[in-house]
Amino acid sequence: MSATPTPVKLSMHELSAWYGDRKVLDRISFDVPATRITAIIGPSGCGKSTFIRCINRMHELMAEARVQGRVELDGHDVYGLEVAPEQLRRRVGMVFQKPNPFPTMSIRDNVLAGLRLTGTPASDGDDTVEQVLRAVALWDEVRDRLRSRADTLSAGQQQRLCIARALAVRPDVLLMDEPCAALDPIATARIEDLLGDLRTRYTIVLVTHNMQQAARVSDRTGFFLGGQLVEIDDTDIIFTGPGDPRTEDYITGKFG
Amino acid sequence: MPGERLGLPEVALSPDRHFTCIGLGIAMTERFHERAPPSGAGPEPWCSRPAGSGDRMVGLALRACAALPVILSLSLLGILAEGAWDGAGKLGIPEGGLWPRVLGTLLVSGVALAVAVPLGLLAALFLSELARPAVRRWLKPALELLAGIPTVVYALLAVLVAGPALARVVPGLEVPSALVAGLVLALMLVPTISSLSEDALRAVPRELREAALALGASRLRMLWLVVVPAARPGIVAAVMLAVSRAVGETMIMTYAAGHVPRTGLDPRVAVETLTGYMGGVALGQEPGTSASVFTVGAAVLGLNVLAHAVVLRLGRRSGRWS
Amino acid sequence: MTRGERLRPVSLGPPPRHQRRGRLFAAVCMAVTLLPVLVVAVLLGALVQSGAGLDEPTVVLHHLAEGGAQQLLRSVVGSLWLVSMCACVAVPLGVGAALQLEGPRRPVRSALALNIASLAGVPSVLFGLVGLELFVRALHLGHSMVTAALTLALVVLPIVAVAARSALRAVPDELREAGYALGATPWQVTRQVVLPAALPGILSGTILAIARAFGEAAPLLLVAGMTMSGSSTALGDPRGVLPLHVLALLVEPRTAASAEALVGVVVLLGTLLVLSGWAMHLRHRHERRRDGPWFEDPR
Ligand SMILES: Nc1ncnc2c1ncn2[C@@H]1O[C@H](COP(=O)(O)OP(=O)(O)O)[C@@H](O)[C@H]1O
Numbered sequence: 001m002s003a004t005p006t007p008v009k010l011s012m013h014e015l016s017a018w019y020g021d022r023k024v025l026d027r028i029s030f031d032v033p034a035t036r037i038t039a040i041i042g043p044s045g046c047g048k049s050t051f052i053r054c055i056n057r058m059h060e061l062m063a064e065a066r067v068q069g070r071v072e073l074d075g076h077d078v079y080g081l082e083v084a085p086e087q088l089r090r091r092v093g094m095v096f097q098k099p100n101p102f103p104t105m106s107i108r109d110n111v112l113a114g115l116r117l118t119g120t121p122a123s124d125g126d127d128t129v130e131q132v133l134r135a136v137a138l139w140d141e142v143r144d145r146l147r148s149r150a151d152t153l154s155a156g157q158q159q160r161l162c163i164a165r166a167l168a169v170r171p172d173v174l175l176m177d178e179p180c181a182a183l184d185p186i187a188t189a190r191i192e193d194l195l196g197d198l199r200t201r202y203t204i205v206l207v208t209h210n211m212q213q214a215a216r217v218s219d220r221t222g223f224f225l226g227g228q229l230v231e232i233d234d235t236d237i238i239f240t241g242p243g244d245p246r247t248e249d250y251i252t253g254k255f256g
Numbered sequence: 257m258p259g260e261r262l263g264l265p266e267v268a269l270s271p272d273r274h275f276t277c278i279g280l281g282i283a284m285t286e287r288f289h290e291r292a293p294p295s296g297a298g299p300e301p302w303c304s305r306p307a308g309s310g311d312r313m314v315g316l317a318l319r320a321c322a323a324l325p326v327i328l329s330l331s332l333l334g335i336l337a338e339g340a341w342d343g344a345g346k347l348g349i350p351e352g353g354l355w356p357r358v359l360g361t362l363l364v365s366g367v368a369l370a371v372a373v374p375l376g377l378l379a380a381l382f383l384s385e386l387a388r389p390a391v392r393r394w395l396k397p398a399l400e401l402l403a404g405i406p407t408v409v410y411a412l413l414a415v416l417v418a419g420p421a422l423a424r425v426v427p428g429l430e431v432p433s434a435l436v437a438g439l440v441l442a443l444m445l446v447p448t449i450s451s452l453s454e455d456a457l458r459a460v461p462r463e464l465r466e467a468a469l470a471l472g473a474s475r476l477r478m479l480w481l482v483v484v485p486a487a488r489p490g491i492v493a494a495v496m497l498a499v500s501r502a503v504g505e506t507m508i509m510t511y512a513a514g515h516v517p518r519t520g521l522d523p524r525v526a527v528e529t530l531t532g533y534m535g536g537v538a539l540g541q542e543p544g545t546s547a548s549v550f551t552v553g554a555a556v557l558g559l560n561v562l563a564h565a566v567v568l569r570l571g572r573r574s575g576r577w578s
Numbered sequence: 579m580t581r582g583e584r585l586r587p588v589s590l591g592p593p594p595r596h597q598r599r600g601r602l603f604a605a606v607c608m609a610v611t612l613l614p615v616l617v618v619a620v621l622l623g624a625l626v627q628s629g630a631g632l633d634e635p636t637v638v639l640h641h642l643a644e645g646g647a648q649q650l651l652r653s654v655v656g657s658l659w660l661v662s663m664c665a666c667v668a669v670p671l672g673v674g675a676a677l678q679l680e681g682p683r684r685p686v687r688s689a690l691a692l693n694i695a696s697l698a699g700v701p702s703v704l705f706g707l708v709g710l711e712l713f714v715r716a717l718h719l720g721h722s723m724v725t726a727a728l729t730l731a732l733v734v735l736p737i738v739a740v741a742a743r744s745a746l747r748a749v750p751d752e753l754r755e756a757g758y759a760l761g762a763t764p765w766q767v768t769r770q771v772v773l774p775a776a777l778p779g780i781l782s783g784t785i786l787a788i789a790r791a792f793g794e795a796a797p798l799l800l801v802a803g804m805t806m807s808g809s810s811t812a813l814g815d816p817r818g819v820l821p822l823h824v825l826a827l828l829v830e831p832r833t834a835a836s837a838e839a840l841v842g843v844v845v846l847l848g849t850l851l852v853l854s855g856w857a858m859h860l861r862h863r864h865e866r867r868r869d870g871p872w873f874e875d876p877r
């Protein structure tokens with residue numbers, strides 16, 4: 001996979017984050033190209049989730065959480081005073097590690113949840129449902145039971161439903177925090193296929209601790225260690241000739 | 257003549273006291289909400305908050321709701337503290353003194369808890385650990401229903417049925433007496449203790465039990481040495497709730513414990529409890545002033561708080577792993 | 579020990595002595611659990627029996643026909659009226675307080691939570707004193723139904739708040755996060771994600787609180803302006819509500835009026851049985867529903 005230069009969608013400048021007094025991200029700076037998949041790898045606890053949650057300002061929902069530095073989306077500072085985090089989160093969708101469909105809603109309502117929740121009238125609700133469910137390759141599996149409860153689906157289906165739910169809000173950016181960590185290999189493969197389809201239309205930031213996954217699906221890969229960005233480069237460079245010995249050690253399985 | 261029914265003179269608290277309470281309540285909750293997110297008021301339209309979102313109104317309403325309990329507790333304290341002083345600025349003491357009623361309360365609650373705590377804990381252990389699911393399915397709701405029976409009904413049972421029946425068995429038992437009230441009270445407390453303790457026991461993670469069993473512990477030892485200690489905070493909370501129920505229970509105390517303020521420790525004779533005094537005055541069976549009723553009320557609250565402290569203390573000490 | 583012995587499987591399970599002790603213990607526990615249930619059942623049976631043992635059953639029928647039935651009905655209606663007023667005040671406020679405590683960005687709200695929890699443990703008579711001071715004397719509402727309802731609301735409010743809070747806490751944070759990640763505001767998440775998920779729990783807690791209010795007598799004793807001469811069943815007089823009305827049994831036992839009060843006891847217990855049964859059913863169904871992959875294994 002080659003990475004022809006594309007416009008910058010997201011850029012981080014000296015981004016640091018704390019939980020209470022504990023600094024867990026240390027001056028992260030890099031750019032994320034538009035309509036590409038950027039993978040973030042690193043041992044657990046190195047701050048990947050914290051980083052990705054800083055992008056759509058989910059981090060600040062935690063008690064005691066604090067951020068410093070800039071995150072720019074299309075050149076706008078997302079931490080600007082006038083920015084409503086809710087509006088930001090509609091442009092930057094998120095998929096979590098554990099599938100978390102709303103258990104009290106039907107499959108259909110889950111897909112439309114983003115619109116319902118934010119009070120956006122969905123005149124073409126049925127079209128949207130079909131379109132995004134097709135986009136996540138779930139349509140054929142659930143078209144006959146759109147009204148049944150979402151928690152009757154398998155874990156892999158639930159995760160694709162959650163992706164569909166995020167897409168229905170029509171974001172530009174999709175943040176995925178280890179979206180396959182709770183899934184079996186077959187469900188994982190389906191999500192990876194799906195990522196390939198989505199990358200033409202969305203800017204995707206994918207956190208994973210599965211290095212093969214990063215190598216398979218991403219265009220660029222960043223390696224985090226102890227809250228710092230060790231290096232970020234095109235995926236094939238990272239996996240064939242990384243610039244930093246620590247990256248090499250991690251990738252060859254010497255630690256982590 | 258509504259005012260005279262209680263035989264209580266009208267000494268309303270000064271209204272500014274109420275306002276002070278309310279103000280303090282709001283101020284206290286306000287402190288917890290300093291971290292409201294900055295409101296959107298900037299020049300750029302990018303991702304800014306749409307105008308007229310109702311969130312702020314709702315936030316205010318919810319904040320008011322949260323302030324209410326604080327106001328309520330402050331008023332409770334204020335009203336008890338102020339109502340206890342009569343018009344002449346003297347502390348209202350019921351005829352016969354406060355002490356006999358405190359002792360009466362301790363005696364009746366003591367009898368009740370001495371019965372209800374062991375029964376309740378064993379019941380909890382049974383329901384959560386030992387009962388077969390089929391037994392548990394009907395025994396648990398049946399036991400919990402006991403907690404839902406109104407205390408008036410317990411009072412009726414004590415006076416009309418349980419008292420006379422007990423009198424036939426226990427020599428020298430008077431019918432309104434500490435023993436009758438205590439035993440009937442115990443019936444009411446068992447489900448209080450058992451259902452909360454059971455929740456605590458069931459919340460102990462399976463891994464802990466399995467770890468103990470894997471070390472070769474017998475089931476009983478596993479329960480005793482691992483599960484019960486792990487559930488201890490919940491069990492203590494259950495006992496605490498039972499203590500405060502016992503001390504504050506009014507209907508059973510009014511009808512089944514008697515109205516004879518006494519300092520003896522014989523549970524077979526009539527005594528008078530703090531709450532029994534309040535009930536007696538309210539029913540016009542006993543002379544009393546507004547100030548004395550409020551004083552007794554304050555004593556009930558004090559005893560309640562004290563009992564909580566004692567139970568907490570006991571729970572902490574007995575809970576160490578040996 | 580020979581090799582052959584070592585290869586034989588060890589007997590599984592605890593040694594027999596332990597086993598016997600365990601069984602004995604279980605049996606004792608079961609007896610202990612049954613005891614209070616049986617005792618109360620027997621006592622209630624005896625109470626009803628004592629009323630049915632009236633010398634002249636026809637006297638009771640006559641009394642009921644002569645207006646006793648109407649009196650009973652009035653006290654039931656009075657109780658329902660009282661409890662609905664109380665619920666209208668206490669339930670929204672209690673749930674609101676719980677929402678505020680469990681809302682987004684929970685800072686250290688433990689002081690407020692502790693306050694509510696301790697209020698729920700305050701004996702209900704004391705709220706009678708507060709009602710007397712606040713509603714009868716300061717607000718001049720008199721010994722009225724409104725006073726009684728507001729006083730009961732003070733008793734019920736913390737109970738509802740505590741129950742609602744624990745139901746809200748049981749809603750997994752993942753669901754809240756999902757809502758926020760879709761761009762919903764805190765209130766939107768609360769109303770459309772958290773409340774529906776917590777509803778069964780809130781509902782069952784509320785029903786139990788209302789059941790409690792229905793049978794509560796002590797605070798009413800203080801604010802209703804009772805006298806020794808017993809209850810009044812005039813509609814709109816809090817002295818006539820069911821829990822106070824049944825006290826007539828004590829004033830003149832074994833008369834026609836007390837038989838009527840006995841019927842009142844049965845009505846009271848029946849109502850509470852229905853309410854608690856409903857609450858238990860809701861809770862039970864809710865517990866079984868927790869089976870999504872995001873929940874911890876419920877053991
Ligand atoms: N809510 C929290 N409060 C305090 N510390 C946290 C919290 N969440 C994560 N951390 C800490 O922050 C560090 C980074 O965590 P995280 O971003 O979740 O790592 P990763 O996703 O790479 O495994 C970890 O050391 C973790 O212990």
Ligand SMILES: [Mg+2]
Nearest residue numbers: 048049050178
């Ligand atoms: Mg993580």
